[in-house]
Amino acid sequence: MPTSLAFTKGHGTGNDFVVVADADGDLALTDDQVAALCDRHFGVGGDGLLRVVRSAALAEGQDAAAAGAEWFMDYRNADGSAAEMCGNGIRVYLHYLLKTGLADLDADGTIRIGTRNGVLTMTRSDLGYEVDLGAFRIERGDTLVRARGLEVARPGQGVNVGNPHVVVAVSSAAELERLDLTVIPILDPEPPAGANLEFVVPADPLVENGVGSIRMRVFERGVGETLSCGTGVAAAALAVREWAGRSAPDRWVVDVPGGRLGVRVQDGHVFLSGPATLVYSGTITLA
Structure with missing residues (x-):
């Protein structure tokens, strides 16, 4: 009824x-x-x-x-x-x-x-x-990601923040905009529980006044492209922080199509604000 x-x-x-x-x-x-x-x-x-x-x-x-x-x-x-x-x-x-x-x-x-x-x-x-x-985990081993708008498959960085993510670096803001996320990206290998996919491009400069800055688009498992993904924002900042090495900052701002979110790392935990x-x-x- x-x-x-x-x-x-x-x-x-x-x-x-x-x-x-x-x-x-x-x-x-x-x-x-x-x-x-x-x-x-x-x-x-x-x-x-x-x-x-x-x-x-x-x-x-x-x-x-x-x-x-x-x-x-x-x-x-x-x-x-x-x-x-x-x-x-x-x-x-x-x-x-x-x-x-x-x-x-x-x-x-x-x-x-x-x-x-x-x-x-x-x-x-x-x-x-x-x-x-809470605590996060940077996964070891690459996952290849194929997406419409990327000419070749790109390596993705696995990041777990309580749910699974794969973060892919793109070369420019133009390439980020060209991605067609109406088509489901392909992961190789496919994680057993699937994963959310983040495509990121660094700001220029990457770090200013001790704060890192990136732009991101996201394809969420079970949903599709969304205007924002909080855990995805945290994962993307953590991946870029990992790539940047020891001198990388612990504070980040991440711009998504729906607005801006903040990420900070402290004592092995990642914090998300917005x-x-x-x-x-x-x-x-x-x-």
Whole structure:
């Protein structure tokens, strides 16, 4: 039987999401239902869905609840598949919690949110909100990437920030713009769980006043090209930092089609900062 579902539309630098409140974990949205909600022609439209649910209400949220994270970000890609994390999504998630009064920051200005990549700590920042994405891993061994607009396959740098990424350097801003990401790029070898793909070009100069700067486009697994990808921004900055060597800075700004995000590295962790916006709320009939 069709039911009426309340939702809120939000975005972080153009990476947009359908936000659904389900505090007690009563909803059991199928992959097809999530895909229908995220469909830009027949649904609300979004790069993914954020289900706002208490950690204690989910079997996969029990560890988060025990660690003191009341809320769990159940993130689904636009095709309905579950994902480990979403850097832009978690800022929108926190913004929703704060704006609706479901949560507040602790006395020390922090809040802990459960995700499939563990419990993450968030604070306010000059750009909006900052999330500690935790420890990262620079993968060893190249992955060849073929994409429409690249004349030859390029080596990609694997970076794991809780979810898998492959970062590819392009030669110029013009080459970055020529990429046709309506066609799925090919990875060789294909990672078992797939990967998000970031194509980056350095600014000129790369480093100014101790801050590195790059531009990026992204193809997200299960979604396609998006205006922004928070974890992808972190991965891209980490890859360029790795390529730049020992003198590379720990602070970066990354320009994506949807805006600008900040990345910093401290004590082996990577932090992502940026804005979050709630656009409108409504109801939709869910088949």
